[in-house]
Amino acid sequence: MTLQEHVREVQLGLRVATQALRPQPERVGWLVGSGRSGTTWLASLLNADATMREMFEPVHRLHAPLMKGGADHPYFRPGELPVEWRTWQSEVFSGRHITKRTDRDNVGRNPAGARKLLVKDVFACGLIAANVAEHPDVAPALVMRHPIAVALSKQAHSDWLWTWSPEAFFTQSSWVEDHLGPHVDGLTRVAREEGVLPQLVAVWAVLQHVALRSASPAIMPILHYESSVLDPWASVQELSAHPSWKGMVTANEQQVQAAAHRVSFVSKSAKASALPNPARWMNKVSSEDRAACERVLDDMGMADWHNGDGLPVPDAIQAWREAHFPPLA
Secondary structure: OOHHHHHHHHHHHHHHHHHHHOOOOOEEEEEEEOOOOOHHHHHHHHOOOOOEEEEEOOOOOOOOHHHOOOOOOOOOOOOOOOHHHHHHHHHHHOOOOOOOOOOOOOOOOOOOOOOEEEEEEOOOHHHHHHHHHHOOOOEEEEEEOOHHHHHHHHHHOOOOOOOOOHHHHHHOHHHHHHHHHHHHHHHHHHHHHOOHHHHHHHHHHHHHHHHHOOOOOOOOOEEEHHHHHHOHHHHHHHHHHOOOOOOOOOOOHHHHHHHHOOOOOOOOOOOHHHOOOOOHHHHHOOHHHHHHHHHHHHHOOOOOOEOOOOOEOHHHHHHHHHHHOOOOO
16 A cells, blocks of 8 residues: 555545534435446536535445345335435435445545535435435436446446346335336346346336436436536536526536546546547447347337437437326326
8 A cells, every 4th residue: 555545545534433523414416327327427527616525325235234135226115214224314315424435535635524415326216216205405316328338338347236137126026016017027028038238228227217207307307428428517507407406516617627527436447538429339239239228228118218329318208207207196
C-alpha cells in the first residue's frame, strides 16, 4: 500500500467512525436502475459541484448483511417492508448508513458533512414502491440504458454479481403475483431456450417493468444514458426541472461538462474518448443475437422504447407507463 493509499484508507475509516455525529441530509436523491446502465457516471454529473455525499450501492447481496443468502433483487409491497428492512432503509435515506464500500468515492472529493445525499442502487428496483411510500421526501429517478448495451456490458464483466436468468425472479412469489404473471411462460422459454444476451435482456425488461409500475411519472422521472452522453447539460437540466428534483442539483454547465468526460471509477477500463457514441454496442452484437433480444422486448411490450439508432423514445415509454400504472388496478 502506497502512502497515498494509506492516507485515503485512514480518511475513509474516520468518515465511517464519525458519520453518526453528522447532521442528517436536508435533501435526498435516489438513482435506481439496472447494473451497467451508467448510474455511477450519471451520479457524477448530478454531483459535479461536489455538494452531495454519494452513497454507492447500499443494496447489494454480497455486502449488505441483511441480504446475505437472499435474492439479488428483493421485492416488497408498499406497507409490507419487514421491520429490519424498514430500519435499514431509513438509515440509508437519513444518511446514517455507511461502510467503506458505500463511501469509497467520497474521500478527497465530496464533503463529509454534505447537506445533500445521493444514493445509487442497481439491485433496488423491487424496493421502489415500498421506499417511496415510506420516504415520500426522497427524490427517485430511474436510470435507463438500451437493454442490449446493458447486456453486453454485463457479459464483459461476468465476474461481477448479476442476475443471469429471468427465472431468478420467480423465487419470490410477489414478483409473479404483482408484476410477472402474464409473462411467466415467455420468460421461462427465454431462460431455457435462449442464449446469454437474450436472458440478460429479459432480466433488464423485468427490472424496468417493476420500476415503472412502482412510481408515477410525477414522482420518478427517467434519466436516459444515451441522451446524457449526447447532451449532458440538457439531461441534468431536465431532471432538475422535475418537481421531485427541484433545488437538488446545483452544478453549473461548465462543471457538468467537465464531469461528463471523466470515466466513472467502476469503469476504469473504458476509454473516455468512446463516451460520445452511446450506440457503439451495435458493432459488438451479431444480427442473430440482436434479433433474439428484440423478440424478448417485443414479448414484454418494450420493442418501441428505443429507435433503430439505439436512442430512447420517451413518448413510447410514457405511453407504456400510462397504460401500466397503477400496477394493481
